[in-house]
Amino acid sequence: MPKPKKIIYKKNFLTNVICRIDFAPIAEHALKQNADNFTAKVSGVFPKREVNNLVEYKATVNKAQMIDERKEYPIYIFFDENKTKKISLTFNHISIEFFKYQHFTEFDTITKKVIASFIELYKPSKYNRLGLRYINQIRLETGNPFEWGRHIDSSLTYVVNKFLDNKEDVSRAMSQVVINHDDYKVNFTYGFINSEFPAKIRRKEFILDFDFFTQDFNESNVFDCIERFNDEADGLFEKSIKDGLREIMEVE
Numbered sequence: 001m002p003k004p005k006k007i008i009y010k011k012n013f014l015t016n017v018i019c020r021i022d023f024a025p026i027a028e029h030a031l032k033q034n035a036d037n038f039t040a041k042v043s044g045v046f047p048k049r050e051v052n053n054l055v056e057y058k059a060t061v062n063k064a065q066m067i068d069e070r071k072e073y074p075i076y077i078f079f080d081e082n083k084t085k086k087i088s089l090t091f092n093h094i095s096i097e098f099f100k101y102q103h104f105t106e107f108d109t110i111t112k113k114v115i116a117s118f119i120e121l122y123k124p125s126k127y128n129r130l131g132l133r134y135i136n137q138i139r140l141e142t143g144n145p146f147e148w149g150r151h152i153d154s155s156l157t158y159v160v161n162k163f164l165d166n167k168e169d170v171s172r173a174m175s176q177v178v179i180n181h182d183d184y185k186v187n188f189t190y191g192f193i194n195s196e197f198p199a200k201i202r203r204k205e206f207i208l209d210f211d212f213f214t215q216d217f218n219e220s221n222v223f224d225c226i227e228r229f230n231d232e233a234d235g236l237f238e239k240s241i242k243d244g245l246r247e248i249m250e251v252e
Contacts, residue, residue, distance in 0.1 A: 006234055009249035012101065016135040019111050019226060020095035023124035028073060031091055034121040035076055038089065041117040045110055046078035046087055054090050087114055094118050104230050112223055119219055130222060131213035132229040136237070137193065138245070140204040145192070150244030152206055156190050172197050174207070184214035184229070188236065208240050 039049055054075040058068075075090040084100040096111050138151070146167050148157050160173045174191035189209040194201045212229035 007238065007246075008103065008252040009246070010252055011249045013136045013138045013249075014101040014134060015099065015137045016133070017098045017101040017107060018095055018131070018133045018135075019097075019107075019115075020093060020129075020131045020133075021115065021118075021127060021222070022093045022129040022131075024126035024128065025092045026122055026124065028091060030122070031074060031089075035074075035089075038076075038117060038121050039078070041121075042078055042087060042114055045113075046080055046085065048079040048081070048083070050077040050079075051075070052077060085110070089118070108223075108226065108230070111226065115222065127218060127222075129213055129215055130217045130225055131211065132226055132233070133209070133211040134233050134237070136208040138206045138208065139195075140248075143204050145201050145204045148206060149242070151242050151248075152245070153240055153242060156240060157192075157206075160192060168200065170201055171199065172201070183216040184212060184225070186232070186236075187211040187213075190240070208237060210236055 035051075052075050053072045056071045056073065058071070073091045075088060078087040078089075079085065084098065086095075086097045086099070088095045088097070094115070096114050098107055101107060140151070146157075146161060148154075154161075156175075159175070160167050160170055164170065170192065172192060172194045174189060174193065176190075177186075177188045179186040179188065187209075189211070190207060192201055193205055193207040195203060195205060210233045212232065214225060217225050
């Protein structure tokens with residue numbers, strides 16, 4: 001079956017788009033040994049590098065005594081010139097994050113280059129998880145903060161607008177749906193997020209957060225999984241919104 005034609009918008013409300021791979025831990029010396037080579041491979045898009053410490057705490061019980069362990073690992077952070085794109089690389093995961101997302105073509109091209117470079121240099125022994133997440137924080141400057149009839153599907157605002165008697169007293173109303181497919185899962189979080197929480201809702205804000213992830217992938221199909229997640233995210237987003245929001249975003 002051919003894919004349905006994607007709707008492309010001139011504007012969006014995406015604050016974060018994140019692709020992350022978790023893998024079996026890499027030895028610290030191997031992480032450091034290949035850091036400069038990895039830096040050289042991604043420097044065309046990510047010329048700024050920082051090295052910080054990632055702290056991991058672990059509690060174990062030994063002879064009825066609780067023992068707390070604290071370990072530090074280097075985490076390499078890479079940014080583009082304007083800090084709108086970011087790579088985080090440490091001993092057990094790598095992530096690529098866009099703070100100003102324009103379209104999937106750019107994101108996909110950069111993500112493929114980063115992941116391919118990582119695989120070539122570090123060759124993880126095992127992959128644990130692949131995730132792709134789209135966070136839409138929709139904020140409109142005017143209008144009743146509870147009236148989303150022209151913008152958001154009514155099924156996503158039902159509890160506040162239909163179930164509660166005094167919606168004006170609400171400080172936050174978030175919901176989550178977990179979709180469990182055979183080979184991947186989706187955490188769909190949505191609702192009245194309220195950036196001024198715990199104060200009562202005064203701003204017209206709504207969040208649509210689509211988090212796709214799987215453990216059923218390998219080096220040969222990782223990019224197919226990312227493209228599939230993107231297609232699925234497009235479909236869920238279109239089901240969630242109404243024409244009023246499409247008009248604001250301006251269909252190309």
